[in-house]
Amino acid sequence: MLVKTYGAALQGIDATVITIEVHEHNGIGNFTMVGLPDNAVRESRDRVHSAIQVNGYHLPRKTIVINLAPADIKKEGAAYDLPIAIGMLAADEQLPTTLLDRYMIMGELSLDGTLQPIRGALPMAIKARDAGFAGFILPYVNAKEAAVVDGIEVYGMDNLRDVVRFLRQECTIEPVRVNIDDLFADTLTGIEADFADVRGQESVKRALEVAAAGGHNILMVGPPGAGKSMMAKRMPGIMPPLTLDEALETTKIHSVAGIKRGDISLITTRPFRSPHHTISDVALVGGGSNAMPGEISLAHNGVLFLDELPEYKRQVLEVLRQPLEDGKMCVSRSKLTVTYPSRFMLVAAMNPCPCGHYGDPLHECTCSPGQVQRYMSRISGPLLDRIDIHCHIQSVPFADLQKMSRGESSASIRERVVQARRIQTERFAGVDGVHCNAMMTERMLHQYAAPDAQGLNMLRVAMERLRLSARAYSRILKVARTVADLAGSEKIEPSHIAEAISYRALDREDMI
Numbered sequence: 001m002l003v004k005t006y007g008a009a010l011q012g013i014d015a016t017v018i019t020i021e022v023h024e025h026n027g028i029g030n031f032t033m034v035g036l037p038d039n040a041v042r043e044s045r046d047r048v049h050s051a052i053q054v055n056g057y058h059l060p061r062k063t064i065v066i067n068l069a070p071a072d073i074k075k076e077g078a079a080y081d082l083p084i085a086i087g088m089l090a091a092d093e094q095l096p097t098t099l100l101d102r103y104m105i106m107g108e109l110s111l112d113g114t115l116q117p118i119r120g121a122l123p124m125a126i127k128a129r130d131a132g133f134a135g136f137i138l139p140y141v142n143a144k145e146a147a148v149v150d151g152i153e154v155y156g157m158d159n160l161r162d163v164v165r166f167l168r169q170e171c172t173i174e175p176v177r178v179n180i181d182d183l184f185a186d187t188l189t190g191i192e193a194d195f196a197d198v199r200g201q202e203s204v205k206r207a208l209e210v211a212a213a214g215g216h217n218i219l220m221v222g223p224p225g226a227g228k229s230m231m232a233k234r235m236p237g238i239m240p241p242l243t244l245d246e247a248l249e250t251t252k253i254h255s256v257a258g259i260k261r262g263d264i265s266l267i268t269t270r271p272f273r274s275p276h277h278t279i280s281d282v283a284l285v286g287g288g289s290n291a292m293p294g295e296i297s298l299a300h301n302g303v304l305f306l307d308e309l310p311e312y313k314r315q316v317l318e319v320l321r322q323p324l325e326d327g328k329m330c331v332s333r334s335k336l337t338v339t340y341p342s343r344f345m346l347v348a349a350m351n352p353c354p355c356g357h358y359g360d361p362l363h364e365c366t367c368s369p370g371q372v373q374r375y376m377s378r379i380s381g382p383l384l385d386r387i388d389i390h391c392h393i394q395s396v397p398f399a400d401l402q403k404m405s406r407g408e409s410s411a412s413i414r415e416r417v418v419q420a421r422r423i424q425t426e427r428f429a430g431v432d433g434v435h436c437n438a439m440m441t442e443r444m445l446h447q448y449a450a451p452d453a454q455g456l457n458m459l460r461v462a463m464e465r466l467r468l469s470a471r472a473y474s475r476i477l478k479v480a481r482t483v484a485d486l487a488g489s490e491k492i493e494p495s496h497i498a499e500a501i502s503y504r505a506l507d508r509e510d511m512i
Helices: 044-054 081-091 121-130 140-146 160-167 180-187 202-214 228-232 244-257 281-285 314-318 321-326 369-376 381-385 398-403 410-427 442-448 453-465 472-486 494-502
Strands: 002-011 014-025 031-034 063-069 103-105 135-139 153-157 218-221 303-306 328-332 337-341 345-350 389-392
Touching (some): 002 081, 014 081, 014 121, 031 044, 063 081, 081 160, 103 121, 121 140, 121 244, 135 140, 153 160, 202 218, 202 228, 202 345, 202 389, 202 410, 228 303, 244 337, 314 381, 410 472, 442 472, 453 472, 472 494
Parallel strands (some): 103 135, 135 153, 218 345, 218 389, 303 345
Antiparallel strands (some): 002 014
8 A cells, every 4th residue: 555644854944845655565574765865764664663563553564665755855864753654554554544645744753652853843834834734743842833833733742642543533632822922022021131231331332232233243352351242142132123034034044953942932032152263164154964054044133253253263264254245155065055044243352462451551461563463363354344343342440340330221222223223124125135234235335325525534534544444435334324323314424434433443554
């Protein structure tokens, strides 16, 4: 008897429908699986056999051939255990086949038939809905994640026996429901890491506010203990809340990577990723034998924080250039090419010299000018060109810390950021791929960020006196446009240009 069940294979952050064909016929009990399965899929034979026997069902004693179609797509992981087991039982006439074409079925089986979590439940649920399936059967721990998809019934199961009884219509199982509005409401009630805890550093907090308002990458340069990491961790709290589309796309990436917690159905806060400086280039941008997403994709719609920037390997930093420009990462292998989104805000921090105290009024620097020059030169010009804002940060003396009151809250800063982003959304409403000022092209700068005569003269004088590089010109105009948006000004004033110029310190020829 030939029976078909349906599952899914992940390709990047999307899924493809896989048909599991089970053909059982008279023979000597051979078990054959074809359709480009990997080792984990091949090993499903032993898990499926054990789960069927332990749960009291009869193990077919005939020759079984299983085909995973389409055969030219590689099938990976143990999530095909459940559809294979259901197909074998149906082919042996131990359960009816009338409902099998209505459901996509995925799940890893333990030897006792318990269902284990799977990766990529959200993109699979989206594909099941788009392919016209009435429901999606999967492990209960993944059910809330899949249930955020409208238009399809999601059934979370604990073990093989529950699935068989459901398909036999011996029991009624209610589909899992998730209220999207409640999920977003829970994330807006409070901010864990608040800027109110940061005392002093008002100029740096202003620079971070500008960066969040315009989607600009930012680099903080200062001595150890000045608060660079502390403020970087508070960046997601002042960025605009995720939209539903952004939340779904972010959740898909984390689901495919297998790092999303099972009790979280939808990621509704902006990601914050902070990889160690010993990270490899593959771990940062993605890849490996299975072409998994890297840190830059896990930071999509959020913040990628690189602390101690010069300590990263030169090769690792250079692979950031293309994703920073394009907002996506294409991972190519001999038989597979996948594209992962990677539109993130880069927040980087570094010391001004190897000892960390160059320019620090509280400590003496022990580095020679040559050491300082070599240390700063570890960051290439092309990478620095993609960072719009550079700001210096100084340590706050202990005596001043005691006198200072709590700073402005993240919620207050976020209100201004959201208002500035709203202005940009209206400005770029008819332009594909441009959502904030940092994404503006050179042509758009002339349309939306052209300074007046006084501002243009100020920019000319600054570039000559401060010996700013030519690459600083467009960056200054983009940042000035954001400063003007925060001020609610339609035109770019000289004061906006002046503030933007102050954020380009590392573009000075005597600094790098």
